[in-house]
Amino acid sequence: MEKSDIPILRAKDVLIDRGELTILKVSELNINGGEALSIIGPNGAGKSTLLKVLSHLFKNFSGRLFFKGLEVGKDISPFEYRRKISMVFQEPLLFNTTVFENVATGLRFRRFNREEIRKIVYEHLERFGIAHLSMRSARSLSGGEAQRVSLARAFAVYPEIIFLDEPFSSLDKPTRDALIEDLERNIKDLKTTAIFATHDRDETLRLSHRVIVMDKGEIVQDGTPEEVMHYPCNEFVASFAGVETILSGIVEKNEGGVVTVSVADAHIHAIGDIAPNRKAIVCIKPEDIILYPVSERPQSSARNTFTGTITRIVPSGFYQKVYLNCGFPLVAYVTNNSAMTLGLSEGMEIKASFKATSVHVIGQ
């Protein structure tokens, strides 16, 4: 964080609408210097649009944008502002020239001299592990290499804020993991404020200090990654956070912080504070569910115990993902060892239990 308490970027009363339809509505957003912020949300939630507004690449919006307290378009021109930032898109969008020239582009715009350009370009090619490609044509690169060039090009201008619009979503997982690592290191090294739209949970958890969740053009949640993952505010965030079981029901009782939600014919107990008769969404993470044979007695501390039939078992690495039908669907993770001990098979009856504290309820 910077010493001053003026946010590096502040958006106020941003509004884009097409008649009835609100495309983006952000009454206030402050981003501090050095912060790494993820914007998550379903497709069409307005993530990309927000990013384009914040980077002033999209001008048709009403509202105000402040860079270090200076209003863009008033105290500093949009052009001056754009010189302080840079942008990386999902596609690498490289120019049809060499890798070196691509990375040099932003520096040439800023009229750096030849020696400086050489020095800075090579430094950034090294940062992203692509110095050996410098003289190659940008058109001959693999997807991962091309995105590295795009990142090096964006960092080469030493932006104060870097915007990344789903930068890794078109890459395969190993490439993506390697790139996330390089990006993480560079954001830290260069102390760049980073704002990215993303679809990926690992990206969010690894790269950001703060997450904002968007839905229908509005910010619906703003917090640390832990807060957002543990207390998801809606179904989208819940599934983004890895919650496999998402059920809707109606709150029956609320007794001193413990609510009972009726889902199908079952009653699920959860910690929460939602008034009776309201609709609610119940989120249960698969790792919080314990399975045991029907003959065994329930564990004392778990308030929720159900008997169900296994409908499907899907192996996933060290775990087996077990789908149950307990009158409502339930998904649990079981280690391979436990699965063997329990002798799990499809069609088998089994008991599932989970604590009230591991159920997250969202009032609707």
Place this chain on the structure above:
Amino acid sequence: MELILEGIIKAIKLLFSLDREIMDITILSFKVSGIATLISVAIGVSTGTLIALNEFFGKRIVVSLVNTAMGLPPVVVGLFVTIFLWRNGPFGFLGILYTPYAIIVAQSVIATPIITGITIAAIQQIPKKLRLQILGLGASRMQMVWMLLKEARLSLLAAVMAGFGGVISEIGASIMVGGNIKGYTRVLTTATVMETGKGNFDTAIALSIILLLLAYFINLILTHIQQRGHSR
């Protein structure tokens, strides 16, 4: 058959004898069409870029007009340029009808829509996001346009070739506004027509060969530049 063979032999002799008159005609053709192409590039590339990058009412109509004008018949251009440059015409005071300048004007009118049309297509082919990317790297508006032109350079060189090819080979306009005056406005195409009419097939063939070679060498150079840019 004999006629052609004889013609070709005589033509080669003529070529290697560096006939003064033929040389002058060739140089004039090259100068006139070269200047006309340069003028068309200056107007066509800038207009094409403006049209491609801006959204305005009636854009489709403008683009379809440009595309239609890409096939303007040289005789029609010749007719209108003659009328405009006629002594009582709107530009009669310039007094350039039946001079090489008139041919340059007419050929520029022919090549400009070709270059404009190809420029529009070339710039519009570049993904819109690339513009955002360029701006997102801190480009000024002029720098962005320059980057887009660089990205479109292969198509733009094709536009130059098409423009030059169109005017070096055109005859209708040259003969109408230039008048095929010996030693003054006689160019390769008008000379070929005249020699053929007179039955001097050897000279006509020699002129045709020169015309083809000239077109070929210009395109060879441009293609070389284009492909060098491509393979890098």
